[in-house]
Amino acid sequence: MLGQVGCARLSPSRPAFLLLLLxxxxxxxxxxxxxxxxxxxxxxxxxxxxxxxxxxxxxxxxxxxxxxxxxxxxxxxxxxxxxxxxxxxxxxxxxxxxxxxxxxxxxxxxxxxxxxxxxxxxxxxxxxxxxxxxxxxxxxxxxxRGTAMHLWVWILRSVLTLLLLISAPIITLILKRWSHCDSKDSQSGDIPDPFAL
Missing domain, CATH: 2.60.40.10 (Immunoglobulins)
Known part of the structure; x- marks a missing residue:
């Protein structure tokens, strides 16, 4: 038992090795x-x-x-x-x-x-x-600078913007026609046709 020290005791070479690592x-x-x-x-x-x-x-x-x-x-x-x-x-x-x-x-x-x-x-x-x-x-x-956009993304964004710009006047025209319906159509309960000329 006295000869079996194990890991609890450092041999003289271990401190030198630790100092070398340090x-x-x-x-x-x-x-x-x-x-x-x-x-x-x-x-x-x-x-x-x-x-x-x-x-x-x-x-x-x-x-x-x-x-x-x-x-x-x-x-x-x-x-x-x-x-x-x-x-x-x-x-x-x-x-x-x-x-x-x-x-x-x-x-x-x-x-x-x-x-x-x-x-x-x-x-x-x-x-x-x-x-x-x-x-x-x-x-x-x-x-x-942010992510680089591909050409197709720029094209898609441009087309969507143009569609919105073109559709805005068309939607406005349809709403104006709808609001100016004959009083006779509104009394009968029919749904007015906004495309009727």
Missing amino acids: GASVNAQDICSFPGDGDSRDVDRKGGHLPAPHLNLNIRSAQPGDTVQAWCSIQKGSPASRIVFCKDGVEEYSLEAQQGQLNYFVLLNVTLGSAGMYRCGYQQRTESNWVRSSALSAPWHLTV
């Missing part, structure tokens, strides 16, 4: 929530901070079904290992950085939920396995 989670912080803020890990080899990239969207206002191109441009010599596109402070897309590549593109298939503020940033893994994050780019706000 360190990894702190080390790989979400760049969209915690961008580089100038602490000592966010300083590049030359003593400066990791510069923010530049984000562009080809359009600022779209409709559902449209495709928006977003590209993130990093400065030459920026030590990026991962490019991250954020929407409203949450990571949406990430790309593995390629040596020497300065521009990274993402195609956004627009839905009603695509509206929001977009930014990009990059991360670098150092030789000591720390993840350094750049500052985020200036924000771009994407507006999504």
Whole structure:
């Protein structure tokens, strides 16, 4: 019985493993929530901070079904290992950085939920396995205008509107004729014929 301790007692390797997991989670912080803020890990080899990239969207206002191109441009010599596109402070897309590549593109298939503020940033893994994050780019706000209507919907709406406009004078004429019926017809109890000339 004394030799059977079970799960209640941690072996010396378990605390180290737990600390390793904790360190990894702190080390790989979400760049969209915690961008580089100038602490000592966010300083590049030359003593400066990791510069923010530049984000562009080809359009600022779209409709559902449209495709928006977003590209993130990093400065030459920026030590990026991962490019991250954020929407409203949450990571949406990430790309593995390629040596020497300065521009990274993402195609956004627009839905009603695509509206929001977009930014990009990059991360670098150092030789000591720390993840350094750049500052985020200036924000771009994407507006999504209602649902896109098909041509047949526009045609149907136009035809219905024309029918209503044409039928209004006809209905008015019928009601006028009906109200001007002979008093003789109204006394006999017959229903007047509005189409009688």
